[in-house]
Amino acid sequence: MTPTADARLLSLVSVSKNFGGLRAVDSFDLNVAKGSITSLIGPNGAGKTTVFNLITGIYRPDSGSITFGGTPLIGMLPHQVVEAGVARTFQTLRLFENLTCFENVLAGQHCRCKAGLVACILNTQARRAEEVRAHSEAERCLRQLRIWHLRDELARNLSYGDRRRLEIARAMASGPTLLILDEPAGGLNERESDELMDIIREIRDSGITVFLIEHDMRVVMGISDHVAVMEYGRKISEGTPEEVQKDPAVIEAYLGTDDEDEQAEAQADARLEAEAGESVQ
Amino acid sequence: MRSGVSKQASFIRAHSAWFIGALVLAAAALPLFISDYWTDVCVFWGINVLLGLSLNIIVGEVGLFNMGQMAFFAIGAYTTAILSERFGVNLWLLIPISGLVAAGAGYVLTGPIIHLRGDYLLMVTIGLNEMIRITLINNPFGLTGGPNGLIVLDQFRIFGRVIQRPADFYYLVWSAVALLLFCLGRLQRSRVGRAWNYVREDSIAAEATGVNTRWAKALAFTLGAGIAGAAGTIFAAKMMVISPDSFTFMESVILFCIVILGGMGSIPGVILASGAMMVLPELLRNFAQYRMLLFGLAMVVMMIFRPQGLWPSRRWMTRLKEGEGE
Numbered sequence: 001m002t003p004t005a006d007a008r009l010l011s012l013v014s015v016s017k018n019f020g021g022l023r024a025v026d027s028f029d030l031n032v033a034k035g036s037i038t039s040l041i042g043p044n045g046a047g048k049t050t051v052f053n054l055i056t057g058i059y060r061p062d063s064g065s066i067t068f069g070g071t072p073l074i075g076m077l078p079h080q081v082v083e084a085g086v087a088r089t090f091q092t093l094r095l096f097e098n099l100t101c102f103e104n105v106l107a108g109q110h111c112r113c114k115a116g117l118v119a120c121i122l123n124t125q126a127r128r129a130e131e132v133r134a135h136s137e138a139e140r141c142l143r144q145l146r147i148w149h150l151r152d153e154l155a156r157n158l159s160y161g162d163r164r165r166l167e168i169a170r171a172m173a174s175g176p177t178l179l180i181l182d183e184p185a186g187g188l189n190e191r192e193s194d195e196l197m198d199i200i201r202e203i204r205d206s207g208i209t210v211f212l213i214e215h216d217m218r219v220v221m222g223i224s225d226h227v228a229v230m231e232y233g234r235k236i237s238e239g240t241p242e243e244v245q246k247d248p249a250v251i252e253a254y255l256g257t258d259d260e261d262e263q264a265e266a267q268a269d270a271r272l273e274a275e276a277g278e279s280v281q
Numbered sequence: 282m283r284s285g286v287s288k289q290a291s292f293i294r295a296h297s298a299w300f301i302g303a304l305v306l307a308a309a310a311l312p313l314f315i316s317d318y319w320t321d322v323c324v325f326w327g328i329n330v331l332l333g334l335s336l337n338i339i340v341g342e343v344g345l346f347n348m349g350q351m352a353f354f355a356i357g358a359y360t361t362a363i364l365s366e367r368f369g370v371n372l373w374l375l376i377p378i379s380g381l382v383a384a385g386a387g388y389v390l391t392g393p394i395i396h397l398r399g400d401y402l403l404m405v406t407i408g409l410n411e412m413i414r415i416t417l418i419n420n421p422f423g424l425t426g427g428p429n430g431l432i433v434l435d436q437f438r439i440f441g442r443v444i445q446r447p448a449d450f451y452y453l454v455w456s457a458v459a460l461l462l463f464c465l466g467r468l469q470r471s472r473v474g475r476a477w478n479y480v481r482e483d484s485i486a487a488e489a490t491g492v493n494t495r496w497a498k499a500l501a502f503t504l505g506a507g508i509a510g511a512a513g514t515i516f517a518a519k520m521m522v523i524s525p526d527s528f529t530f531m532e533s534v535i536l537f538c539i540v541i542l543g544g545m546g547s548i549p550g551v552i553l554a555s556g557a558m559m560v561l562p563e564l565l566r567n568f569a570q571y572r573m574l575l576f577g578l579a580m581v582v583m584m585i586f587r588p589q590g591l592w593p594s595r596r597w598m599t600r601l602k603e604g605e606g607e
Binding site for chain 2: 056058077078079082083087088090094095096097098099100103106107108110111112113115116117120121123127130131134152154170171174
């Protein structure tokens with residue numbers, strides 16, 4: 001499972017993005033190896049989520065190139081990026097709140113089906129066949145994320161941890177080759193993030209490459225094959241978890257400033273909140 | 282709680298054919314028992330249901346705030362009047378033709394504005410409604426007859442029989458409603474209907490999950506405009522005289538309220554709410570002056586006590602069997 005340079009699935013070459021005068025991403029290079037779990041870490045505001053938004057077509061980079069399995073992604077609309085095989089989740093959960101979990105997950109299968117207006121009204125054989133396929137795929141994803149029993153619940157009624165899982169299930173349902181997770185363990189308690197790590201490994205072992213942003217170092221160091229570190233829009237370090245942990249530049253970015261304390265505090269707060277939320281339920 | 286709901290639901294499902302059959306029979310027999318006057322009220326109720334359902338696709342299913350739906354209804358009605366009077370096109374043929382013209386107009390006119398959100402789109406559609414109405418008043422190329430409007434002398438004929446009595450129109454309109462209900466019911470439970478709901482719930486998430494949101498919005502707008510246009514043909518044939526007065530902004534507002542009042546995205550809600558909007562004012566004729574007052578009051582009361590609408594739409598369930606969950 002060690003990544004090699006030849007097996008790169010996603011590569012970003014000197015990608016830059018400015019917001020007004022702010023250089024959010026600055027000549028950023030990164031390769032995500034096929035079959036790996038790659039993590040992107042860095043202090044708040046380092047530009048990690050912007051990188052995700054550039055890959056998934058929500059923003060368009062000012063310069064540089066992004067290729068996925070040899071195809072350039074720049075200029076594609078977000079739904080075309082999904083169709084090409086890159087699925088994502090959001091840091092701030094964006095579920096379809098008033099729909100059931102099953103319907104939420106079916107959304108992932110939308111781009112894998114073709115039935116148009118007329119086919120849907122006439123309920124053609126082809127439409128019925130693809131509907132059956134989409135349903136079984138949605139079932140598989142819900143089971144994989146261990147939330148099959150919640151399928152008929154409205155998304156808004158789910159607990160925080162289950163909402164995180166539902167988002168991953170929805171992304172998985174599009175049958176991606178690359179799964180991009182924006183802080184999947186954010187707000188989860190220790191037991192929940194342990195389960196999440198198992199699920200992410202399972203996903204990787206099923207042949208899907210995982211690329212994630214995460215603040216929880218226990219998760220990052222526990223599951224990553226490869227870690228890249230960002231600060232002020234630039235990549236400051238890269239390597240295996242052990243290498244990155246020893247890198248003086250990373251230690252300075254993380255430990256040398258007050259950032260780390262703030263972050264630890266924020267994380268502790270989030271955890272307390274999650275636990276409080278759970279005890280209420 | 283779940284088992285109670287599912288028992289009730291499964292009872293209705295198991296006997297749904299009977300329910301629908303009884304309802305259809307009752308509706309078919311209705312004109313035999315009521316006066317022509319009330320039959321006419323039911324005809325306009327039916328036309329309002331067609332319009333309400335067309336707007337429900339745009340507002341209810343996709344969440345695009347459109348307060349100018351009457352513009353497309355007007356385009357359909359005027360297309361019918363012009364083609365029928367000048368070129369003698371058969372009215373039956375004019376139903377799809379008017380639908381297509383209105384759908385085309387919907388596609389072209391909303392192309393540039395479809396990405397607008399919430400109240401911005403609302404304002405532009407209000408403007409659209411007024412633009413169409415004022416254009417009709419200005420009688421471009423002598424086509425629309427200005428403020429006096431146009432007359433439609435042709436009548437629907439079926440098996441040599443002329444559709445002219447209120448009861449004839451009653452059957453025509455409600456058959457159209459039944460056909461539309463069948464199609465929309467299928468759409469709601471399909472890939473297209475789900476895509477619309479995803480866009481309504483969170484358009485960015487929908488796009489990032491692989492739904493072409495622009496396609497979904499444009500399809501809904503085009504289809505909604507087309508249905509309103511086709512309804513315009515029936516309206517023109519029924520009224521025999523159409524004028525810009527029938528397509529005011531106020532009518533669009535009432536349609537919008539029908540969708541909100543019934544429950545966004547709820548088909549039975551639209552039927553119920555448009556019935557309330559049509560039939561209740563007739564019952565309250567003596568209070569005609571206070572109609573708008575009562576109407577406003579009803580809206581306020583609804584928003585406070587039942588914001589989800591009279592008959593909120595139900596989500597489709599996987600029909601969880603007892604003890605099947607893990």
